[in-house]
Amino acid sequence: MTSNKKSTRQQTDKKEKFVAKDKSMKYAPSAIEPKWQAKWEEAGVYQPDLDSANPSTGSAREFPEAKKLSKKTIGYKLQLASKQPQKGTPFYNLMMFPYPSAEGLHVGSIFTFGGVDVYGRFKRMQGFQVFEPIGLDGFGIHSENHAIKTGTHPVDHAKRTEENFYRQLHAIGNSYAWKSKVETYDPEYYRWTQWIFVQLFKSGLAYRKKSPVNYCPSCKTVLSDEQVIDGKCERCGAIVEKKDLAQWFFKITNFAEQLLHNIDALDWTEKVKIAQRNWIGKKEGINIVYPVGGRSETITVFTTRPDTNFGATFIALAPEHPLAIKLTSKDKRKSAEAYIQKGLHKSEIERIAEGKEKTGVATGAYAVNPLTGYKMPIWISDFVLGGFGTGALVGVPGHDKRDFEFAQKFGLEIIRVVVGKDNDQSAIKAIEQVQEDAGKMINSGFLNDMNIHDATQKIMNYMELEGYGKREVSYHLRDWLISRQRYWGPPIPMIFCEACAEKGSSWFDTDEAKARLKIKDLGFKSDKKDLKSSILNLKSDMAGWYPEENLPVELPYIKDFKPLGTGKAPLASHPEFYETTCPGCGGKARRETDVSDTFLDSAWYFLRYLTTDLHHVPFPMSSEKAEKFKGATKDEVGKAEKRKSWVPVTMYIGGAEHSVLHLLYARFITMALCDMGYVDFEEPFVRFYAHGLIIKDGAKMSKSRGNIINPDDYIRKYGADTLRTYLLFLGPFDQGGDFRDSGIEGMNRFLKRVWKLFCEGESRQRRASPKAGGKGKFQVKG
């Protein structure tokens, strides 16, 4: 009894206070939220001291496998659920920075960023030192197209959107380290983007070459392979064309094997890993050389299924194949030429579409299959692509559906050489009978009765021994086309000198280059295939070219910034920009006027977040490397060294649509920087988690549907806390959910009830019913 009395007394004391509060304190997020945001920033709650992280408690230390990652492979898994970290262990919590558009932050981004933030806050409270930065990926065609559409200059557009985006990013209450933001269009940032370009050039990883490239007629610029999705422009959806243009490329293919190999050990969402494996597309097969009957030429064909070669009955050449016209007999030449022209104008996707009626013309020539002596007629067909394999294929219509369609259309022989599970040994007359996968060999001489895998090895050995075959590994991955004929990007920091070009000299003839070439493997650590010789090969192609050492090459404010569509960039009409002197001979020279792909900007931004206060050093690196930067102070060198403990990124969350774009490019750039000794890890993101998608009332959000959600309205009405919690309650984070106004209303009620319950203080009288906290049990219906 006495204790009860006591508590009642206490309660009365408090009650006065809380009664007073109850009157004034209705849940009012519009008052609370800005107040705490300001307080957090003032107190530096979310701004970790980047220099205090002791390397011995660094992320690499905490997760032993991460150390291995910096060597060769990765085997690092986060297993922190039950583990309490050592106090202050760095945790780099990264979200994909947005590109700002006029409309402002998309609610999908709030869903994602909120989800990343919840993770960061959780880790912070667990005792990690969490670094959660944000910035703007504001350079690039996306933003430029927006600027054009709204009739503003990209520079002014950027200023306006920057303000709006940062306002919104503040309003959602994420625990950002606001002192560490980056904007890719800031010269302080892109001077280092350009610096990376120069380093790649000096290491033989950037080169300029004329080749058929993807061209978007609507964006009026070239695109990388990764930016062509189903034959269409990733940004605007226009059908992509092929054009022969001289362009800058990055040699990502040098890293194909390493990019593929490391995937296994990455703790990434599985579907993203699969997408990258498929994109790299390693194929182990054999190049077979077939003599052309009665002539001196030979045709080389790449195949992964040489086991079926006893069933080969024709050869098909791509329209681009150099022998296509040459082998065509005179009477057929005219029709062949017409066919080739037509084929070259089709998009790749049109050409290879399955089930589409096959077309082709016969050349009149034939090749001999040495296995069988079979005279295989040589055709020209546009379902063979010039850029893949050797641009020629050997047709085995019994065991490849497209070959079957082709053979059926043109009455070519179909021979069965594999019997599948169904044990059907009859002649193949219908496409359903075409056995592409597993089975046993038949009608194949010394291969008979073997399974196809054993047969593949046996026949490859045989062909190599006989001297007309050579094992070959091929990749789908091709070099990264980096130049864009647009305005809104970092100018490619290269200079071309006509006079030097005529003499055949370039940067590769300078003392610096010679010194680099003398260093064994150019200081490259891993066993890349003969880089030295690839640089020497490059040398002749690169005649006349020098990198700009004085960075940044600033993007000038020009009025005529719109894409020209002439194959030239807007800067090409500005002599005051491109006229310069040659770093080699001191004569008149010309700057490159293309800008680089926006995906280069985002391929390294996670490194810059850590050093936004360092003017002379691009990102964390060893003091040995850092002190070589011109003007680097002792303080900067020390900080660059200390901040190494923050990378690689501990947790990265973003959209799966970036699987073969951003995520692949960032891996490549990190690997290249690792090879040059600037970073000591190969993989930038040890853990990657792909989030889901938010839809509205059952449909994808789009302007034409008019169901775009403006986050500002909801924050004004319910507060950021309600919006965040609601978005994450909608469904599993990796799937997303359907945004409904009735749902967010319910979530708001929940927050109000929690507020009320807690405002009532420690002890309170139970009210008449058990439903004291509100009208009833709380439930939000999805």
Added chain:
Amino acid sequence: MMHQTIKGVTEDLEHLRYNTAIAKLMTYYNFLAKQEIIGIEEREVYLKLFAPFAPHMTEELFQEMRDERGEVRNEFKSIHTSSWPLYDEKYLVQDVLTVAVQVNGKLRGTVAIGAGKKDNKELVVEKAKAETDVRKFLTGEIRKVIYVPGKILNFVI
């Protein structure tokens, strides 16, 4: 209930299962709302578990709580740099189970039942029928009652 919620929410957050973490916080709220007294420890734990989702509101309430405790507030101590609650395994034994009550497969409410009585189907049915949220939906003749002990009760009408 508190320790069980800490465990559940911690594991959910570690695996980014945010929606289920929020659901657990709702269940825990329903539990707390029925209590005559909510201790300060329990309130603090609740705020901390909810803090990653609703950072502003929880900060406000957390600071109020520091006032209430009479903590010196010269120095700002944010809830977001406070330490994450830990659970104690020994409290994890469930003495009260929450049974989800469905009508035709749709969730309409929950009932709490002592762990020792979880096999008493009649009792669970009786309790479920007493819930207004459930009763509203029991409009026709009950054709079948499916019960998974301690977990789900489904009325088919």
